[in-house]
Amino acid sequence: MKIEAIHLDFIEIPLKAPFQTSFGTDSLKTTWILTVLSGGIAGYAESVADVEPLYNEETHATVYFALKNDLLPRLAGLDLQRPEDVDRLLAPVRGNRMAKAALEMAIWDWFAKSQGVPLWQLIGGDAARMRIPVGVSIGIQPSPEALIDAAQGYLAQGYRRLKVKIKPGTDRVPLEALRRAVGPDVLIMADANSAYRLDDIDILKALDPLNLMMLEQPLAEDDIIDHRFLREALQTPICLDEAVRSDEDARKAIELGSCDIINIKVGRVGGHAVARRVHDTAMADGVLVWCGGMLETGIGRAHNLHLSTLPNFRLPGDTSASDRYFHEDIIDPPFRLNADGTLTVPDGPGIGVAPDPDRIRRFRTHHEEWPMGGGQWKGGGKPHGNPTSF
Ligand code: OSB
Ligand code: MG
Numbered sequence: 454m455k456i457e458a459i460h461l462d463f464i465e466i467p468l469k470a471p472f473q474t475s476f477g478t479d480s481l482k483t484t485w486i487l488t489v490l491s492g493g494i495a496g497y498a499e500s501v502a503d504v505e506p507l508y509n510e511e512t513h514a515t516v517y518f519a520l521k522n523d524l525l526p527r528l529a530g531l532d533l534q535r536p537e538d539v540d541r542l543l544a545p546v547r548g549n550r551m552a553k554a555a556l557e558m559a560i561w562d563w564f565a566k567s568q569g570v571p572l573w574q575l576i577g578g579d580a581a582r583m584r585i586p587v588g589v590s591i592g593i594q595p596s597p598e599a600l601i602d603a604a605q606g607y608l609a610q611g612y613r614r615l616k617v618k619i620k621p622g623t624d625r626v627p628l629e630a631l632r633r634a635v636g637p638d639v640l641i642m643a644d645a646n647s648a649y650r651l652d653d654i655d656i657l658k659a660l661d662p663l664n665l666m667m668l669e670q671p672l673a674e675d676d677i678i679d680h681r682f683l684r685e686a687l688q689t690p691i692c693l694d695e696a697v698r699s700d701e702d703a704r705k706a707i708e709l710g711s712c713d714i715i716n717i718k719v720g721r722v723g724g725h726a727v728a729r730r731v732h733d734t735a736m737a738d739g740v741l742v743w744c745g746g747m748l749e750t751g752i753g754r755a756h757n758l759h760l761s762t763l764p765n766f767r768l769p770g771d772t773s774a775s776d777r778y779f780h781e782d783i784i785d786p787p788f789r790l791n792a793d794g795t796l797t798v799p800d801g802p803g804i805g806v807a808p809d810p811d812r813i814r815r816f817r818t819h820h821e822e823w824p825m826g827g828g829q830w831k832g833g834g835k836p837h838g839n840p841t842s843f
Contacts, residue, residue: 460488463819473593475620475648476507489559496563500555501720501747511551519552530828536561540726550723557724566803578762584795585761588614588769597630613769613794614640620648644669651679667692681711700730716745736765744770751784755804785809
């Protein structure tokens, strides 16, 4: 397959409710929707970067320029034989994993469609896992009462576990209130998005009696050393999110004893090939994984669900239904929660869903088309083209 053109749509969709984490509040989902075109087939993906580098260092701007200057020049004119080749071809480019992921994932969708098979089959997923158990990630709420209200609403819909965002000062009190309100059997976990230091160990130890399933990324976003010390001191299992960017990171974190569980986000680690290697590395060492999310639209969510069919995804993921995030998704029909708290993996070719053209036109604030036929795409790290067009 030779890429003939890339289309980029920058879209802005209002979130139903603002989503607050320890690093900021989002009221709007913004993302690049990437379309890879070749031979009359379109492959789709989205980037999980945000406006500002608060979750990690990537942003919409870095994704745009990495694609344009560094990633696409390495694929231009090449006849790709397998989606796995993309990860290898892009390996010389350091970092920029969200940009790599968007491109690589769109190419996986393209290959699956060209073979007429659902993406999960190409990834090597398990045919018996077409209903993916899901949980919900609840942003920091203004009060414990508001958290309990939100949580009870989600439990009533059927979500299988609650993930509660925490930050210093908004941690033990709301979590205790929630545990008291929902009882001992509901699966609860907390996600700190790197808001604590090892010095805060007493605050985190005080969460042990709450019987949380896990504590996600309490310490620095690039740390796997202090997480090891913390893990030794806590009863609550430690899950890494931000700190695992590759299968090599996963191997090191597991060898050091820095985590019990890994949150795999295909967008964070650089695409499906790396995500699968993280999954396999963890499985070989008996470390459980689950599929994280970044408030994706239906396009990214579909990719996440296909990935979740791999056998070691044995804990509910953050791949909630469309209506947990948006009044209107960019896919139609949206993802709906089954009564048993699962989402169904789409069974059509590729990711099995496509952006609705009318909704893309309504939600997009920017559109670019990059023709790449004949391999003429330049690049090489210098800004080029008309800089005023962006
Ligand atoms: O740390 O998992 C995270 C959303 C944005 C940035 C980081 C995170 C999250 C979530 C949302 O927790 C998960 C979802 O998509 O529902
Ligand atoms: Mg997280």
